[in-house]
Amino acid sequence: MEMPPAQPANSAEAALARYGDILYRLCFVMLRCDADAEDAVQETLLQYLRRAPRFETAEHEKAWLLATAKNKCRDALRYRRRHPTLPQDAACPAPETESDGAVLQALMSLPEKYRLVLTLYYVEELRVADIARVIQRTPSAVKMRLQKGRQLLKAAYQKEDL
Amino acid sequence: MGPELLKHAVDQVRMPPQARARILQACRAQAATIQEEETGMKTKSNAFPRKRLPAVLAAAALCLCCAAGAFAAGRAGVFVNVKNWLGAVTGGRYEQAGQEIALDAAYADGTLTVTADLLLPKKAPYRELDTLCIARYRIADGAGDTVAEGGPTEVAVIENGAARMTVVCDPLPSGEYTFYVDGFTGGAKADAPLPITGGWQCAFRA
Numbered sequence: 001m002e003m004p005p006a007q008p009a010n011s012a013e014a015a016l017a018r019y020g021d022i023l024y025r026l027c028f029v030m031l032r033c034d035a036d037a038e039d040a041v042q043e044t045l046l047q048y049l050r051r052a053p054r055f056e057t058a059e060h061e062k063a064w065l066l067a068t069a070k071n072k073c074r075d076a077l078r079y080r081r082r083h084p085t086l087p088q089d090a091a092c093p094a095p096e097t098e099s100d101g102a103v104l105q106a107l108m109s110l111p112e113k114y115r116l117v118l119t120l121y122y123v124e125e126l127r128v129a130d131i132a133r134v135i136q137r138t139p140s141a142v143k144m145r146l147q148k149g150r151q152l153l154k155a156a157y158q159k160e161d162l
Numbered sequence: 163m164g165p166e167l168l169k170h171a172v173d174q175v176r177m178p179p180q181a182r183a184r185i186l187q188a189c190r191a192q193a194a195t196i197q198e199e200e201t202g203m204k205t206k207s208n209a210f211p212r213k214r215l216p217a218v219l220a221a222a223a224l225c226l227c228c229a230a231g232a233f234a235a236g237r238a239g240v241f242v243n244v245k246n247w248l249g250a251v252t253g254g255r256y257e258q259a260g261q262e263i264a265l266d267a268a269y270a271d272g273t274l275t276v277t278a279d280l281l282l283p284k285k286a287p288y289r290e291l292d293t294l295c296i297a298r299y300r301i302a303d304g305a306g307d308t309v310a311e312g313g314p315t316e317v318a319v320i321e322n323g324a325a326r327m328t329v330v331c332d333p334l335p336s337g338e339y340t341f342y343v344d345g346f347t348g349g350a351k352a353d354a355p356l357p358i359t360g361g362w363q364c365a366f367r368a
Contacts, residue, residue, distance in 0.1 A: 012189040016182065024177035038181040042188050049192050103171035122165045123172040153168070 012045045019062060022124055023069045029119045030073035032108045040072040047072075059130070066124070067134045070116060077112065106156035114149030117142055238262075239360070241287070253354055256287055259346075260360035267341040267366040274301070274329040274366070276315075276341065283323035287356055293317045293349035294325035297357060300342040301331065309334065314347060334368040341366060 023044060027037035047068055055061040107115060116135060120126045121142075128146075132139045239259040243251045264279040276296065280288045298313040310331045318325040342363045348356040 012193065013186060016185060016189065020177050020182060020185070024181070025172055025175045028175050029172065034178070034181070038177070038185065041177070041181075042185045045185060045189050046192050049189060049196060101171075103167055104175070107168065107172065118168070119172060122168045125169075 012049045015048055015061070015065065016045055019065050022062075023065060025123060026066060026069055026116075026119055027073050029108060029115050029123075030070070030112060031076055036076055040069060040076055043072045044069045063130055063134055066120070066126075067136075070134060074112075103157060106153055106159075109156050110149060110152050114145055114152055117145045118149045118153060121146055239358075255357040255359065256348075257359045259358050260362060262288070263346070263358075263360070263362060265341070265343060265362040265364040267364050269334065269339070269366050269368045272331060272333045274331060274341065276327045276329055276343075278325045278327065278346065280320065280323045280325075287348060287358075288323075290350045290353070291320055291348040291356070292351055293319055294327070295347050295349075296327055296329070296343055297345040297347045298343070299329065300344075301334075302340045302342065304338045309339070317349060336368055339366055339368055340364070 020041065023041045024037055027040040027044075028034060031037050031040060044065060048065065053064060055064065107118065110118070113135075117131055120131045120134065121128070126134070128139045128142050131142045135142070137145075239256050239262055242255050242257050244253040244255060246252050262280070262282050262285075264281055266277045266279070268275050268277075276299075278294060278296075280291075282288055295317045296313055296315040298311075299315070300311040301309050303309050312329075312331075315327045315329055318327045340363055342361075344359070344361065346358040348358055350356070
């Protein structure tokens with residue numbers, strides 16, 4: 001069976017146009033730093049270019065990019081833990097957004113695994129099954145994390161609001 | 163706090179235009195690098211038969227010549243130093259001389275006359291030798307069983323590039339025999355005996 005031709009290398013530009021903001025939001029929530037988020041998005045798209053994966057659907061492509069971005073963020077977090085330098089707040093000041101900053105701060109104060117599933121579910125509106133594929137866990141584990149994350153977020157938001 | 167509030171809050175996070183431009187630039191550079199690598203690989207693979215084949219053939223010919231030379235050198239005799247336990251050279255011997263001496267034997271009345279022809283009489287060490295004797299010999303019958311062995315034999319003078327030695331043995335029943343020699347000892351005036359090792363054999367009839 002003949003394989004379809006590889007995607008052109010400049011399809012990363014199209015991916016950046018389509019998924020750039022989604023990836024950036026995910027990386028920003030995960031890393032809590034705009035410079036690191038930019039690096040993670042860039043690494044994700046460079047890997048997309050190098051691997052030139054073939055996708056059956058757009059959803060498949062989006063899931064691949066989200067999973068890769070998640071892995072890049074975890075790499076960056078691991079690097080941070082092993083190479084502590086400046087305090088996080090000093091190195092990466094909080095971005096200026098027009099939105100309710102307390103909600104964002106509350107979300108970013110949660111542990112990484114809850115931040116990830118909450119962002120994918122409520123912001124990117126992925127289904128539980130798709131999130132399970134991205135984070136390589138079972139759908140029931142995703143549901144558990146969503147439930148626990150909601151509780152933690154509520155508590156953190158109330159604390160921020162006070 | 164509802165999900166809408168969370169979504170609205172996070173949705174406001176957008177990639178800055180400068181970051182987007184930097185990422186785009188990096189992607190274009192990476193794409194160019196990948197394209198260059200692919201082009202280079204194609205050129206390399208196409209060029210292989212034209213450029214590499216003569217080189218491979220030349221290398222193969224060189225290896226063949228070296229191997230043939232080494233084989234020929236391996237057949238020639240070599241001098242080897244004999245050292246004591248301190249590593250000091252106390253003498254010498256000549257090895258791998260199997261192709262440099264021809265052996266012939268004739269049996270008559272309990273005496274075996276062995277003729278050793280020096281095939282390279284003008285080459286060292288044969289040009290220096292005055293005498294020769296068999297250091298170790300063995301006689302085997304047609305079945306391969308050893309019927310006599312011994313050594314060294316009497317010393318024979320080398321004349322006209324050949325030495326004729328006599329081996330006295332018990333009378334042999336009629337039949338075909340093979341005479342094996344493991345080594346000779348060469349002698350020269352005012353010089354230490356030179357062991358010459360190798361493997362020789364010749365057939366004779368009793």
